[in-house]
Amino acid sequence: MDSMKYIKYKKEFFLGFFFKIIEVGFELFLPIFMAILMKDGLKNKNYEKGFLMAGLILVFCVLGYLSTVYAHRLTAKVSQNYAQNLRQALFYKIQDLSIEDLEEFSSSSLTNRINTDVQQMQNGLAMTMRIASRAPFLMIGSIVALFIVSPKVALILLCSLPLLLVMLLLVMKVSIKNFKKFQNQNDKLIDVVKDNTEGARMIRAFAQVEHEENRFHKKNETLSLILVKLGKLTSFSTPFTMLAMNIVLVAMIYVGSKDVYNNSMQQEQLIQIINYVTQLTLSIVSVMNLMMLYTKAGTASIRIKEILDKEPTVINMNNEKLDSTPAKIEFRDVSYTYKNHLQPTLNHINFTILPGQTIGIVGLTGSGKTTLVDLLLRFYNTTTGEILINDKKIESYDLFDLRDKIAYASQKASLLSGNVEKNIKMKNEYTNIKINEALNEAQANFILNDSEGISKTVNKQGNNFSGGQKQRLALTRALVKESSILILDDVFSALDYVTDYKIRKQLDSKENKPTTILISQRLSSLMKADKIIVIDNATIAAIDTHENLLKNNELYKKLYETQIQGGQES
Ligand SMILES: Nc1ncnc2c1ncn2[C@@H]1O[C@H](COP(=O)(O)OP(=O)(O)OP(=O)(O)O)[C@@H](O)[C@H]1O
Structure with missing residues (x-):
């Protein structure tokens, strides 16, 4: 050194x-x-x-x-x-x-x-x-x-x-x-x-x-x-x-x-x-x-x-900018193997999402759903194959601009210590009207009805909020952002079915929706999607509408029946 x-x-x-x-x-x-x-x-x-x-x-x-x-x-x-x-x-x-x-x-x-x-x-x-x-x-x-x-x-x-x-x-x-x-x-x-x-x-x-x-x-x-x-x-x-x-x-x-x-x-x-x-x-x-x-x-x-001296594996090499209109996403023969893993977590993945479409992704635990969106966010490089956004390779975009155009709420809602406003705005500036709209869409009534509102303190790791409240704040943060792609990775898991239903209804009725990827174990959260991708054994088992999958895909049918029997349908 x-x-x-x-x-x-x-x-x-x-x-x-x-x-x-x-x-x-x-x-x-x-x-x-x-x-x-x-x-x-x-x-x-x-x-x-x-x-x-x-x-x-x-x-x-x-x-x-x-x-x-x-x-x-x-x-x-x-x-x-x-x-x-x-x-x-x-x-x-x-x-x-x-x-x-x-x-x-x-x-x-x-x-x-x-x-x-x-x-x-x-x-x-x-x-x-x-x-x-x-x-x-x-x-x-x-x-x-x-x-x-x-x-x-x-x-x-x-x-x-x-x-x-x-x-x-x-x-x-x-x-x-x-x-x-x-x-x-x-x-x-x-x-x-x-x-x-x-x-x-x-x-x-x-x-x-x-x-x-x-x-x-x-x-x-x-x-x-x-x-x-x-x-x-x-x-x-x-x-x-x-x-x-x-x-x-x-x-x-x-x-x-x-x-x-x-x-x-x-x-x-x-x-x-x-x-x-x-x-x-x-x-x-x-x-x-x-x-x-x-x-x-x-x-x-x-x-x-x-x-x-460590060379970053994900490099920002180009400066192409993505506009804020809904984007087209394409995975072309994408495979990904984690370091020290012998088997690929994703194997020969091919699909296209048209601008403004909503796609659901379902699969058993550990089937690679999160890994798939991690690749889209360029947290990792694909091992083989390529990902295209608006027909251009993902690597041709400026890395920071690309991530800036993707609104993302992950499985683990992570909050920064400070206050609610800081957590929603991050580095951006939004009007209070816009923030309130997003809070409303995310059903974050506990903030809307709170006397402190968005000034409410957030403790380290958001431990003064419940799991569902944290999830709704993370969702607000994603919804308030002007983005071309919206990724919601299992955000509904910590929410009750009524809230889950209300949020989806709000999202469906939204004008100028970004291209949306919804990951969920709950089929009820995905049923209205334009298409649903079923991931099984590191590969895509099927891509189709809810109705067709029910008829043609055994895994999907089994998941559906289990959830219906479990009384989880909303
Ligand atoms: N950072 C990592 N390093 C090594 N292996 C990982 C890593 N993240 C995930 N995996 C492995 O990759 C596989 C897929 O994980 P992933 O999180 O993509 O699954 P998932 O379908 O989103 O699961 P869940 O429904 O439980 O959220 C798992 O077997 C997991 O062990």
Whole structure:
């Protein structure tokens, strides 16, 4: 992933780096001033020079502090903006992907990628600005200074560095593996939480609470074990580095003291060595922590890249516009097989719907009715065959314009939190008269008769409305829209028979009706359609009027008789 692309404040990014390097410069001078202070100021009693050095130490400390504060302010600005851009890019990409593409990721995984993974990337960038700029310079500066002070003592350090490097690489390797595990397990844990919040009623009704608690406990325990492993790695690496560096320091002091004893080194030089090794140790620890952060950011970046680099399977390639008059729809030898399915859900489907006609689609549960309209909405691409609207291939139309000309109410009435008006209008503007007409057509009397009317609040997922009320609001949203195609997928299932009948009557009497596709298990909802398509075993078993199907199609006849016997006729 080209991370730099999402860093919009590039100038601030480099400026932040620059000020951290300045901060290092100030720090590297301190041991030198300290040595002069000790030698000339304290040992040789040159108080003037002593005070000058003390003043310089103070000034350099203050300047170092100011550089740090400014660099950290820049870091916050750059990294926050980076995270914002990354989240935005991910969200736009998710919008671009087709339903089929999105089905490859669980919603928990997408949520985690947009939250936790972006956060890891943000931390990685912030720490790069704060540590990657500082620590290497401090390390190199300290090593160079040590060589200047005493090459012999500095060599001891140089010999021990490869051991630390090997250790660092090993820790990174193990932590990358565990961090990947952590993120996957975290997705699974959120899946359980989502199942339990969205399916709370079902879980309680089926007395599944204990089972779900166990499910959560297992996932939580696995997650904790991974986190403990990661924690152990971090808790081991820092003390190990400190221990290794302190052993090196003791060896350096031992060799240095001998030189002081032999008068080939000054005492102040030994103090300088101690200061530089301390600085070096701290910077090595910082680099180790940075590496740990990079392993997290690296794994997060792979997960983010998976989304950002995903090529949408449904592409908006053309810009043909559909007018708002009723459209002609044609399926030519259309087949569709879901990913990872061996058998096609729809097989060699052929039919034509003339402009303004109403077509019913009936079939057993899972026979492919919804899949058929999903293809028309371009949620998926057909596996073979083609769909034409007004004699032009569906792909030749601008995708967004095409969907805009289709009014659609699905089986699952989904409402957005806000109010009824927002849910009916969506991005469009309609007059109140038009909205009231649509509410009337959809028999949404509970809104028409409510004192709050369309200002009535809609809670998350519309849970302050009954199933039938939600369905009627979703229907209003479809009916108010000026469209060339109207698709009602099993919207009558949550309605009582009287309401179902009234709505159909309203729809039948409508002037300038769009081409309408009605999907329903209830034959009474489809009987008046110009034609009814019977889907059986992934294929079209028959297309005909209600009367002819009753005479000629066994499945239709059976469905009809079952429903008549069940007393569902209206
Ligand atoms: N997103 C999906 N991924 C994989 N398989 C799917 C998906 N959606 C549906 N299917 C499968 O495709 C088949 C047809 O599903 P579809 O929803 O089109 O049937 P339907 O006739 O509308 O059913 P119902 O009457 O119950 O609404 C089913 O066997 C289902 O398992």
